Amino acid sequence: MSKESKNGTPAGSGKNGRGDKNPVLAVDIGGIFMKNPVTVASGTFGFGPEYAPYVDLNRLGAVVVKGITLRPRPGNLPPRIVETPAGMLNAIGLQNPGVDHLVTEILPYFKQFDVPVIVNIAGETVEEYASLAGKLDRVAGIAGLEVNISCPNVKKGGMQFGSDPLTAAEVVRAVRAATGLPLVVKLSPNVTSITAVAAGVAEAGADALSLINTILGMAIDVKRRRPVLGTVTGGLSGPAVRPVAVRMVWQVYKEVKLPIVGMGGIMSAADALEFILAGAAAVAVGTANFVNPRATMDVLEGIEAYLVENGVRDINKLVGAAHG
Amino acid sequence: MSVLAEARILKQEEVAPGCHRMLLQAPEAAGRAAPGQFMHVRCGSSADPLLRRPLSVHDVDRGKGTLTLLYRAAGRGTALLAGLGPGAGISLMGPLGRGFSLPAGAGLRVALAAGGIGVAPLYFLLKELVSRDFFVYVLVGAQTAEDLLCGDDFKLLGSRTSFATDDGSCGHKGPVTDLLESLLASGGVDLVYACGPPPMLKRVAGLLTGTGVPGEISLERHMGCGVGACLSCVCKVRSGAYRRVCADGPVFPVEEVVWE
Ligand SMILES: Cc1cc2nc3c(=O)[nH]c(=O)nc-3n(C[C@H](O)[C@H](O)[C@H](O)COP(=O)(O)OP(=O)(O)OC[C@H]3O[C@@H](n4cnc5c(N)ncnc54)[C@H](O)[C@@H]3O)c2cc1C
Ligand SMILES: Cc1cc2nc3c(=O)[nH]c(=O)nc-3n(C[C@H](O)[C@H](O)[C@H](O)COP(=O)(O)O)c2cc1C
Ligand code: FES
Numbered sequence: 152m153s154k155e156s157k158n159g160t161p162a163g164s165g166k167n168g169r170g171d172k173n174p175v176l177a178v179d180i181g182g183i184f185m186k187n188p189v190t191v192a193s194g195t196f197g198f199g200p201e202y203a204p205y206v207d208l209n210r211l212g213a214v215v216v217k218g219i220t221l222r223p224r225p226g227n228l229p230p231r232i233v234e235t236p237a238g239m240l241n242a243i244g245l246q247n248p249g250v251d252h253l254v255t256e257i258l259p260y261f262k263q264f265d266v267p268v269i270v271n272i273a274g275e276t277v278e279e280y281a282s283l284a285g286k287l288d289r290v291a292g293i294a295g296l297e298v299n300i301s302c303p304n305v306k307k308g309g310m311q312f313g314s315d316p317l318t319a320a321e322v323v324r325a326v327r328a329a330t331g332l333p334l335v336v337k338l339s340p341n342v343t344s345i346t347a348v349a350a351g352v353a354e355a356g357a358d359a360l361s362l363i364n365t366i367l368g369m370a371i372d373v374k375r376r377r378p379v380l381g382t383v384t385g386g387l388s389g390p391a392v393r394p395v396a397v398r399m400v401w402q403v404y405k406e407v408k409l410p411i412v413g414m415g416g417i418m419s420a421a422d423a424l425e426f427i428l429a430g431a432a433a434v435a436v437g438t439a440n441f442v443n444p445r446a447t448m449d450v451l452e453g454i455e456a457y458l459v460e461n462g463v464r465d466i467n468k469l470v471g472a473a474h475g
Numbered sequence: 476m477s478v479l480a481e482a483r484i485l486k487q488e489e490v491a492p493g494c495h496r497m498l499l500q501a502p503e504a505a506g507r508a509a510p511g512q513f514m515h516v517r518c519g520s521s522a523d524p525l526l527r528r529p530l531s532v533h534d535v536d537r538g539k540g541t542l543t544l545l546y547r548a549a550g551r552g553t554a555l556l557a558g559l560g561p562g563a564g565i566s567l568m569g570p571l572g573r574g575f576s577l578p579a580g581a582g583l584r585v586a587l588a589a590g591g592i593g594v595a596p597l598y599f600l601l602k603e604l605v606s607r608d609f610f611v612y613v614l615v616g617a618q619t620a621e622d623l624l625c626g627d628d629f630k631l632l633g634s635r636t637s638f639a640t641d642d643g644s645c646g647h648k649g650p651v652t653d654l655l656e657s658l659l660a661s662g663g664v665d666l667v668y669a670c671g672p673p674p675m676l677k678r679v680a681g682l683l684t685g686t687g688v689p690g691e692i693s694l695e696r697h698m699g700c701g702v703g704a705c706l707s708c709v710c711k712v713r714s715g716a717y718r719r720v721c722a723d724g725p726v727f728p729v730e731e732v733v734w735e
Pocket of ligand 2: 363
């Protein structure tokens with residue numbers, strides 16, 4: 152408690168540039184209650200234990216696990232990664248042990264923590280998305296589903312579902328019918344109009360949106376005169392994509408009234424605040440985890456310090472604040 | 476368990492053309508590292524180059540709390556590292572990965588085969604083996620005599636060291652695997668460890684096939700996270716599955732690896 156509030160002045164009034172020492176950080180992402188707005192981007196944080204030596208998982212707003220499919224997937228032929236200017240291309244191809252393994256072997260790990268777990272799901276057909284959601288519907292320890300309709304690295308499904316507002320809505324309707332869990336729908340940036348897709352999935356029953364997934368790109372090895380990645384193209388992530396991601400969050404916030412989880416190149420609290428000011432109610436740290444395994448904590452602590460310094464009592468007051 | 480720490484450079488020197496040895500004050504990592512493990516190293520603090528570089532633990536001095544890296548300036552990241560002097564700090568993550576398994580039996584005869592910069596993890600391994608009284612043959616290969624790394628260090632540890640160079644300027648003329656082939660033919664080896672470029676490791680795998688002599692090799696893959704989270708660094712193993720070089724390796728039993 153700050154001195155001001157003891158004296159009866161509202162805490163965090165910001166009059167002298169100093170606010171409440173404990174600003175409100177909690178956010179509600181379509182029914183997923185997060186104690187703070189900082190989570191991780193699917194596929195960059197493994198299933199959680201990988202980063203436990205560096206991060207107290209209890210301090211995260213939520214953990215989003217690696218994308219899961221109905222059956223195990225071996226993933227793409229290597230090489231699967233190439234560094235690019237201030238970023239990287241990946242073509243993992245959704246390598247994962249399948250949903251049954253997730254339920255029996257991975258989710259129990261989280262019993263020791265007090266953190267919402269969001270399961271990222273991907274399918275090759277609308278039916279697959281629905282049966283995945285159905286399988287996870289009554290599984291204990293899941294706070295919500297993130298529906299990945301935007302993976303650029305799989306031959307069938309993935310981004311195809313996210314690039315057309317009607318197909319995107321069809322997937323979401325099917326998933327909605329199969330589960331009562333909160334649904335965060337993850338949008339692809341590889342579209343002409345992200346607001347059209349966002350509006351489509353909102354209409355179909357999404358509770359929240361997350362954006363952006365990686366941007367389709369490629370790199371060529373000039374010595375070998377061949378594409379670097381085994382799959383030719385891959386998904387671009389890291390600081391290089393941030394301006395694109397911020398722009399898309401800005402646009403979607405204006406058009407669609409659903410909570411947004413913003414991501415794309417967030418390395419620091421200042422980066423995260425850009426997303427929040429553009430309209431994201433929560434932020435996900437992705438590629439930055441590889442560079443700085445404590446990036447989530449740095450972002451969280453930096454946001455908290457910003458709120459205190461600027462006399463903002465509640466993070467929710469900043470969401471979309473740049474729109475004026 | 477791995478730690479994230481800022482380490483101070485105590486000393487850095489170019490030990491062969493383009494090859495650098497960096498001595499770091501890194502007590503926690505030095506205390507925990509085992510031979511074959513690696514450090515995930517940030518090459519500066521800018522967003523470009525973005526990713527960390529995996530470098531093997533070359534040596535540790537637990538008493539002094541120091542850790543040594545031996546690396547070739549291969550591209551942009553390692554060139555940045557090579558430009559740093561004493562006093563500079565770098566961000567280290569590690570030790571990471573599963574290193575060499577150290578044999579339990581006494582009196583075993585062990586061969587270490589290193590190609591080029593592949594000596595980096597083998598020096599630490601040799602120290603450990605020597606301290607356990609194993610008889611060790613060290614086979615070191617390089618392009619030319621001046622590219623040979625650590626030859627004197629190996630000799631100082633009392634191992635039997637032989638050299639191979641592509642141009643014959645030192646020791647045997649030809650690949651280091653020729654030396655291993657003769658040694659295996661003499662029947663004097665119970666166990667082999669190898670690190671070097673892929674063609675060399677593939678040859679080692681071929682030489683060991685059917686001999687009954689077990690071997691372990693350390694693999695390199697381009698890495699993202701270094702901790703098993705991103706699935707960037709996979710290699711195919713005999714079962715047909717992909718394993719993560721950063722977390723399930725980098726050291727694998729030689730017969731496990733599928734050469735694609
Ligand atoms: C487990 C492990 C241990 C290693 N130990 C050593 C060591 O002790 N000494 C040493 O000199 N080298 C070692 N290497 C190789 C070293 O990581 C690369 O030479 C280094 O990453 C090249 O980075 P760069 O920026 O100089 O080159 P660039 O070519 O500019 O790098 C571009 C990207 O490719 C990656 N990359 C390029 N070559 C390799 C490679 N051979 N292996 C993995 N990633 C690569 C880089 O990490 C970076 O992401 C090791 C690799 C692995 C996987
Ligand atoms: C190696 C890697 C694997 C990823 N795997 C997934 C995945 O399985 N499911 C998914 O929805 N997004 C996946 N993504 C996308 C990220 O979750 C995120 O949307 C994207 O990387 C942008 O954020 P960033 O720039 O902070 O990494 C992956 C990204 C990377 C780099
Ligand atoms: S580098 Fe991320 S899993 Fe190996």
